[in-house]
Amino acid sequence: MGCSKAQLPIQYLGIPLGANMRKASSWQSIIEKVQARLQTWKSSCLSRAGRLVLIKSVLNSLPLYYLSLFKVPKKVANDIVRLQRKFLWCGSKEGRYMPLVNWEMVMKQKSKGGLGVGDIVSKNAALLFKWWWRFASEEGALWKAVIQAIHNEKAGLLPATKQPTTPGPWQTIRKLLSDQGPISMDFLKQLRVEVGNGEKTNFWEDPWMQEGIIQNLFPDLYNVSRQQHTVIARMGWFEGQEWRWVLAWKRELSHEELQQVAVLQRRLQQYKVIQNKEDKIWWGTEKCYTVKAMQQQMSRGDSCDSIVCKAWMNLAPPKVEFFMWLALLGKLNTKEVLWRKGILQEDQLNCPFCSAQMETMDHILMACSVSWAVWTLIATDMHQNISMPVTFRQHFEGWITRKWRHTTMKKFWQSTFFATAWSIWIMRNEVIFQQKVVDIGAMYNLIKWRITFWSRAWMDKSPYSEEELVRHFADVPILLQ
Numbered sequence: 001m002g003c004s005k006a007q008l009p010i011q012y013l014g015i016p017l018g019a020n021m022r023k024a025s026s027w028q029s030i031i032e033k034v035q036a037r038l039q040t041w042k043s044s045c046l047s048r049a050g051r052l053v054l055i056k057s058v059l060n061s062l063p064l065y066y067l068s069l070f071k072v073p074k075k076v077a078n079d080i081v082r083l084q085r086k087f088l089w090c091g092s093k094e095g096r097y098m099p100l101v102n103w104e105m106v107m108k109q110k111s112k113g114g115l116g117v118g119d120i121v122s123k124n125a126a127l128l129f130k131w132w133w134r135f136a137s138e139e140g141a142l143w144k145a146v147i148q149a150i151h152n153e154k155a156g157l158l159p160a161t162k163q164p165t166t167p168g169p170w171q172t173i174r175k176l177l178s179d180q181g182p183i184s185m186d187f188l189k190q191l192r193v194e195v196g197n198g199e200k201t202n203f204w205e206d207p208w209m210q211e212g213i214i215q216n217l218f219p220d221l222y223n224v225s226r227q228q229h230t231v232i233a234r235m236g237w238f239e240g241q242e243w244r245w246v247l248a249w250k251r252e253l254s255h256e257e258l259q260q261v262a263v264l265q266r267r268l269q270q271y272k273v274i275q276n277k278e279d280k281i282w283w284g285t286e287k288c289y290t291v292k293a294m295q296q297q298m299s300r301g302d303s304c305d306s307i308v309c310k311a312w313m314n315l316a317p318p319k320v321e322f323f324m325w326l327a328l329l330g331k332l333n334t335k336e337v338l339w340r341k342g343i344l345q346e347d348q349l350n351c352p353f354c355s356a357q358m359e360t361m362d363h364i365l366m367a368c369s370v371s372w373a374v375w376t377l378i379a380t381d382m383h384q385n386i387s388m389p390v391t392f393r394q395h396f397e398g399w400i401t402r403k404w405r406h407t408t409m410k411k412f413w414q415s416t417f418f419a420t421a422w423s424i425w426i427m428r429n430e431v432i433f434q435q436k437v438v439d440i441g442a443m444y445n446l447i448k449w450r451i452t453f454w455s456r457a458w459m460d461k462s463p464y465s466e467e468e469l470v471r472h473f474a475d476v477p478i479l480l481q
Contacts, residue, residue: 024075024076030066030080031080033062034059037058037059038059038083048322050319052115054087055117060123068127069169098341100326100331100333109299111309112302112303112304119298125176128173128176130289132173157206158281159173188207188212190284190294191207192282193208193281194208196273196274198233199231200231200278201232203227203230203231203235204225208232218263224251224253225248226250238275245268247264247265308325308328315454316415316454320422324396324418327421330361332425334360335350352431353369353428354368361392364428365392365421366389370438378447381476382416412476419450449470452470
């Protein structure tokens with residue numbers, strides 16, 4: 001035939017055939033793809049917000065095909081996270097770097113105070129649980145028939161978790177619930193089986209009872225049952241229109257086991273088998289499993305910083321919102337922070353604006369006489385009175401929660417906070433690294449230009465140009481009504 005011989009493992013449709021995917025070496029091609037992609041990007045030209053976009057849209061997507069079929073080894077997950085973390089905080093540069101925020105916070109959703117990068121292990125589990133849902137909902141599918149034939153799957157809505165099977169990806173998928181860990185519990189909490197005629201639902205193994213899986217609730221009874229792997233329809237019969245549960249055992253039960261049977265029987269009386277109605281399976285409030293919904297379910301236990309969440313208001317460029325996120329977390333590299341990290345000496349900590357106090361984040365962005373003069377000018381032009389709070393976080397919260405009659409004016413007011421804080425920080429860097437002289441008037445004028453330019457991204461069509469808004473900045477509250 002002229003065909004060439006090949007040896008396993010081989011690549012077929014992007015998937016390695018014959019490889020042991022529990023070994024980290026089988027995932028080396030994915031690691032190399034991520035590294036190769038990083039080397040092609042000009043990370044030195046990207047802000048951290050730009051790197052974050054690339055991490056979420058590209059680096060997180062490269063291993064997605066593998067993650068949807070195989071359980072990722074712990075070493076591989078750690079290697080991918082290490083590459084992502086290094087790229088976010090220092091780009092493609094070699095050598096040591098200092099992460100400003102721990103990765104657990106970075107992985108959290110933005111609504112929880114993080115950056116929304118996501119946990120690769122949780123995403124892997126959410127993708128694999130998709131096969132559980134497809135197995136239950138895709139009746140008559142060819143792939144399901146093949147799986148049932150190869151792995152000896154019994155009749156039932158869900159795969160058996162503890163039944164012996166052929167080694168491979170399906171064996172790993174079947175065992176997802178057997179560890180009883182927090183991820184599998186999150187899946188089960190949202191899973192509901194509505195029993196109809198009971199022809200597809202396993203009595204012991206499937207989560208059809210509200211209290212939980214019967215096998216887990218009564219493990220001793222399961223071990224002595226003669227009806228293991230039996231569907232509900234074979235666990236009793238109808239007497240007229242009434243369903244009677246019938247439980248059979250391998251031996252005579254002990255006194256303790258009889259007490260457990262009595263408890264089980266009382267619970268079973270709440271459930272009835274309905275003739276001429278098929279069993280149904282639901283997941284979540286939408287009654288349909290999605291990977292996104294599963295990831296949201298897994299993140300519900302995360303703590304939420306309601307102040308930090310408001311850094312992402314889409315009122316300023318992404319790099320400015322990223323800066324505000326760091327500031328609200330107290331993670332900016334001020335002189336005080338660098339001193340605590342052992343980088344600066346104690347005699348190098350003076351504020352670059354006033355030279356009177358140590359440069360802390362609260363001082364440089366708010367409490368310094370120069371900085372507060374800028375805040376006061378902006379508020380006065382907007383016809384608002386402000387007083388200095390104790391911390392920058394309090395300043396942010398008080399500013400953005402101020403009441404306005406019109407939504408557009410409220411957004412304009414909120415955007416002034418981002419523009420002012422960002423401009424103060426940029427001026428601080430220019431004074432330190434370029435030896436520039438502080439010019440409050442020039443800074444104030446630049447803030448007004450930034451606010452008006454940024455407003456074009458979120459404001460409805462305005463009859464006024466940027467030049468007109470800057471020139472008549474004090475009249476903005478009237479113009480935008």
